[in-house]
Amino acid sequence: MSGARHWEQDKEATVYVGNIDERVTDSLVWELMLQAGRIVNVHLPKDRVTQSHQGYGFVEFISEEDAEYAARVMNQVRLYGKPIRVNKASADKQKPLDVGANLFLGNLSPHLDEHSLYDTFSRFGPLLAPPKIARDPTTALSKGYAFLSYASFDAADDAVANMHGQTLLDRAISVQYAYKKDGKGERHGDPAERMLAAQAKAHGVLPEAPPPQTMMG
Secondary structure (H helix, E strand, O other): OOOOOOOOOHHHHHHEEEEOOOOOOOOHHHHHOOOOOEEEEEEEOOOOOOOOOOOEEEEEEEEHHHHHHHHOOOOOOOEEEEEEEEEHHOOOOOOOOOOOOEEEEEEEOOOHHHHHHHOOOOOOHHEOOOOOEEEEEOOOOOEEEEEEEOOOHHHHHHHHHHHOOOOOOOOEEEEOOOOOOOOOEEEEEHHHHHHHHHHHHOOOOOOOOOOOOHHOO
């Protein structure tokens, strides 16, 4: 892999959309939110059996400013007569605590999707959110890398140990801890993070990861 560093997804640029009518589609949400700013991705989790969405979703924008604007102007807009609820995803108080067990996946096939990554990596332990494949904002094509956040370092360590160098869709993928956002060149998974996670677990303040059925459609 090249020396270029791929940083974690900026969760501040994502909004939560709730109270969505069952007739609303991904494309309709995309068209609506596009009025607030440039969009990277729209995800409405689907029921595995019926393939209908579950009344909520997430929209990732190019910038944090666009997400904040969307939360202000799109909240309570009516779709099929129902006022949708729009707020910054990072403001959701129910969001699981991120302990720092965040992985970077590189050299991914352009044909690999989020569902395949979830099925492959969720067997090592609970994920805090759906896998995030970096995509071109214009074409939505994969850029060949993705990020994962586990609920524990044990799960992340198992994923690195078992999947680094393994072949997915004819490509040997890279699995390693992601760089931290602070720009100092340090990766997640260092002793300080692990100690804090252990202390939090000992005091019972680590929330459970979301149930799998609420994560991927």
